Amino acid sequence: MGRQPCCEKVGLKKGPWTAEEDKKLINFILTNGQCCWRAVPKLAGLLRCGKSCRLRWTNYLRPDLKRGLLSEAEENMVIDLHSHLGNRWSKIAAHLPGRTDNEIKNHWNTHIKKKLKKMGIDPQTHKPIIPPTHEDPQNQLSQAQTTEKIEKDQKMEDSSKETLVVELEEELEKSSTSVDADELLKNSPGFCTDEVPLIQPHEILVSCPSSSSSSSSINSGSSCTSALDCSGGAEEYLLPCMDWPESMYFWGGQDDFNGWDLFPDSGVGDQYQRHISLDHDSWKFELF
């Protein structure tokens, strides 16, 4: 029998979205809200599958999105959350307002992974990487034993970690605001932080070459040698002073998107039109 495809693939457009398509999608969602995604392309006049529309909206067009590189504080938070939650990007993203799971996943794979490896930390296990030695056969044996022990330990940890993850998720669901992962850990019975060495921000020493072009404008100007010099402290995950695109301002609070009414009746539409036409290079169109 098999599962039905999410959409009729024949004649559907794939690949990068054009400004015109973006316009149609935004216009439709502003008018109708986020409804049945399967129907969206048809109703919006798009030759895309509903899935593609949803992805485009959540990862790129959603107005509460932050753009640009993750700040050091956000990065530290991602690392910390990843050590508890693993590759559950959507869960991690839920604690970083304005960031998408896709964005975090990409950032992890392209930046954080390398950073951790450089520091001698396994990005998957968050444990120090033991450098392999090939000179002494005895050493090789002990190395194998060590690996075996690590795997054994890992299995034991996995079960306790699973319990923790469930507890964490329950805690997180209860809380409507971002939760300090450290605080959660403190309150999580039955979990010993010694078992899973967490990377404390003070352990992260990343030189920030002043000439680095990739470092975002967020920290520009501060010639720091430590991640924390930039982020301001280990105990609290203070989101930095972001360079918010003006197009974000009309949504009210920068992080508060929950109460936003998608319907143009709310008066938001007028502001939307104004900002969109002003701020987004590819959004040179009039919505209404």
Add this chain to the structure above:
DNA sequence: AAATTGTGCAACCGCACGGCG
């Protein structure tokens, strides 16, 4: 200047899950 290699990110794909009849 051209070719090659590396990097980052948007988008796609397929599976899993939950709701509903």
Add this chain to the structure above:
DNA sequence: CCGCCGTGCGGTTGCACAATT
């Protein structure tokens, strides 16, 4: 209980651009 349907999630791919040779 079962199957269908819509949606969400995580892994992977492909492309554009940058860096290097």
